[in-house]
Amino acid sequence: MNEGLEAYRVLEAKQQPQWPDASAVQLASDELASQPPLVFAGEADQLRTRLAAAARGEAFLLQGGDCAETFEAATADKIRDRVKTLLQMAVVLTYGASMPVIKVGRMAGQFAKPRSSDTETRDGVTLPAYRGDLVNGYDFTPEARAVDPNRLTRGYHVSASTLNLIRAFTQGGFADLRQVHEWNKGFVGTPANQRYESLAAEIDRALKFMEACGVDHTALTQTEFYVSHEALLLDYERPLVRIDSRTGLPYGTSGHMLWIGERTRDLNGAHVDLLSRLRNPIGVKLGPTASVDDALRLIDKLDPEREPGRLTFITRMGAGKIRDVLPGLLEGVRDAGAQPLWITDPMHGNGITTETGYKTRRFDDVMDELRGFFEAHREVGTFPGGIHVELTGDDVTECLGGSENIDEETLATRYESLCDPRLNHRQSLELAFQVAEELKKLKH
Numbered sequence: 001m002n003e004g005l006e007a008y009r010v011l012e013a014k015q016q017p018q019w020p021d022a023s024a025v026q027l028a029s030d031e032l033a034s035q036p037p038l039v040f041a042g043e044a045d046q047l048r049t050r051l052a053a054a055a056r057g058e059a060f061l062l063q064g065g066d067c068a069e070t071f072e073a074a075t076a077d078k079i080r081d082r083v084k085t086l087l088q089m090a091v092v093l094t095y096g097a098s099m100p101v102i103k104v105g106r107m108a109g110q111f112a113k114p115r116s117s118d119t120e121t122r123d124g125v126t127l128p129a130y131r132g133d134l135v136n137g138y139d140f141t142p143e144a145r146a147v148d149p150n151r152l153t154r155g156y157h158v159s160a161s162t163l164n165l166i167r168a169f170t171q172g173g174f175a176d177l178r179q180v181h182e183w184n185k186g187f188v189g190t191p192a193n194q195r196y197e198s199l200a201a202e203i204d205r206a207l208k209f210m211e212a213c214g215v216d217h218t219a220l221t222q223t224e225f226y227v228s229h230e231a232l233l234l235d236y237e238r239p240l241v242r243i244d245s246r247t248g249l250p251y252g253t254s255g256h257m258l259w260i261g262e263r264t265r266d267l268n269g270a271h272v273d274l275l276s277r278l279r280n281p282i283g284v285k286l287g288p289t290a291s292v293d294d295a296l297r298l299i300d301k302l303d304p305e306r307e308p309g310r311l312t313f314i315t316r317m318g319a320g321k322i323r324d325v326l327p328g329l330l331e332g333v334r335d336a337g338a339q340p341l342w343i344t345d346p347m348h349g350n351g352i353t354t355e356t357g358y359k360t361r362r363f364d365d366v367m368d369e370l371r372g373f374f375e376a377h378r379e380v381g382t383f384p385g386g387i388h389v390e391l392t393g394d395d396v397t398e399c400l401g402g403s404e405n406i407d408e409e410t411l412a413t414r415y416e417s418l419c420d421p422r423l424n425h426r427q428s429l430e431l432a433f434q435v436a437e438e439l440k441k442l443k444h
């Protein structure tokens with residue numbers, strides 16, 4: 001029954017590195033195959049159950065983290081701050097939505113990147129493009145940019161220690177909601193403070209009320225937190241597929257939820273084939289050219305049983321297109337009787353490059369796409385089930401605007417991303433406040 005797990009090998013796999021030495025890749029693959037799984041099948045099942053609730057309109061998904069994690073930045077402080085940002089956003093969204101928020105990091109495995117071009121040219125020198133720390137290094141030298149299969153096992157170990165820390169933080173009391181309300185301090189003295197003050201005060205009061213009522217301590221101090229990444233690099237994903245001893249079924253154990261990117265979602269390609277055979281919850285990015293037919297064929301292939309929570313469509317249309325494109329897609333899928341979870345990625349359709357060469361996004365465009373997402377669902381009568389955001393807990397300057405009004409000149413001061421621009425800590429919270437306002441409207 002599981003022989004099909006090798007079927008992807010004869011199909012076209014886009015965006016894979018050209019490894020120079022097949023035997024070194026085989027060694028790395030054998031090494032990965034001998035390591036323990038990073039996540040357990042039962043956890044993936046539990047996430048699927050949670051996502052099924054979101055598909056029914058009874059929960060909301062918050063998925064976020066770096067565009068490209070790096071080995072170097074897998075430090076305790078940076079992991080803590082990213083988790084903290086997501087937890088703080090989740091508190092705001094939970095209050096806005098009055099429903100559970102499912103927390104899923106783009107973490108502990110988000111190390112491989114699809115690129116528009118195989119090469120990068122700087123000052124007349126052309127080298128291979130950076131494809132993520134799982135493949136090559138970022139420094140612009142031939143040595144760093146050479147692809148290195150030893151990075152596959154290093155990526156596994158960095159993911160393991162990242163996940164270990166995430167589990168410790170979210171189970172060990174760090175996620176104490178009573179601490180999480182400290183977030184509003186980040187806004188003191190900014191124009192955003194006034195705008196969000198009243199919602200922040202309401203949340204504070206609600207938390208104090210819960211505590212006074214004697215709500216079970218663990219409900220306030222422990223939280224479920226899942227990890228996900230784009231399942232791009234098949235030489236990493238395949239060796240981490242394991243057969244679950246309970247059910248005899250294959251699970252990708254590199255993360256709880258795996259998604260297929262916009263560039264690799266070909267129906268007859270290797271990525272769709274391999275992921276179709278795994279029991280994890282699966283995501284697929286859908287850009288503005290995706291048709292109803294594309295979506296329905298993906299459903300047939302990835303979710304033939306139409307099992308709630310199995311399939312999440314992550315739309316990334318661009319602020320200028322979402323209102324035109326999304327309603328038709330939602331209608332077509334609904335009319336075919338399918339109920340995938342629909343979430344929005346308001347980042348990847350809104351990239352621009354400044355004259356000085358920085359890849360960036362305008363906070364206002366991100367918010368506009370988010371509002372377009374809620375409008376499209378309102379129009380069709382479907383549920384806007386979550387958000388997928390590139391963000392960091394650090395005080396970087398990568399996206400334009402927000403309450404700090406980051407301008408083009410400021411971008412250069414703390415631009416740290418090696419791939420796409422992320423919302424910084426404050427911009428992320430600001431986004432959460434505005435999404436909470438949209439969620440509140442849903443209830444009325």
Ligand SMILES: O=C[C@H](O)[C@H](O)COP(=O)(O)O
Pocket residue numbers: 067113114115116117419420
């Ligand atoms: O994260 C997404 C893609 O890897 C990224 O947007 C591609 O960027 P590029 O056009 O710079 O290759």
Ligand SMILES: C=C(OP(=O)(O)O)C(=O)O
Pocket residue numbers: 067114230260261262263285316348420
């Ligand atoms: C590559 C990404 O997105 P997409 O596949 O939507 O372009 C990403 O999420 O970083």
Ligand SMILES: [Mn+2]
Pocket residue numbers: 067068348390419420
């Ligand atoms: Mn990205």
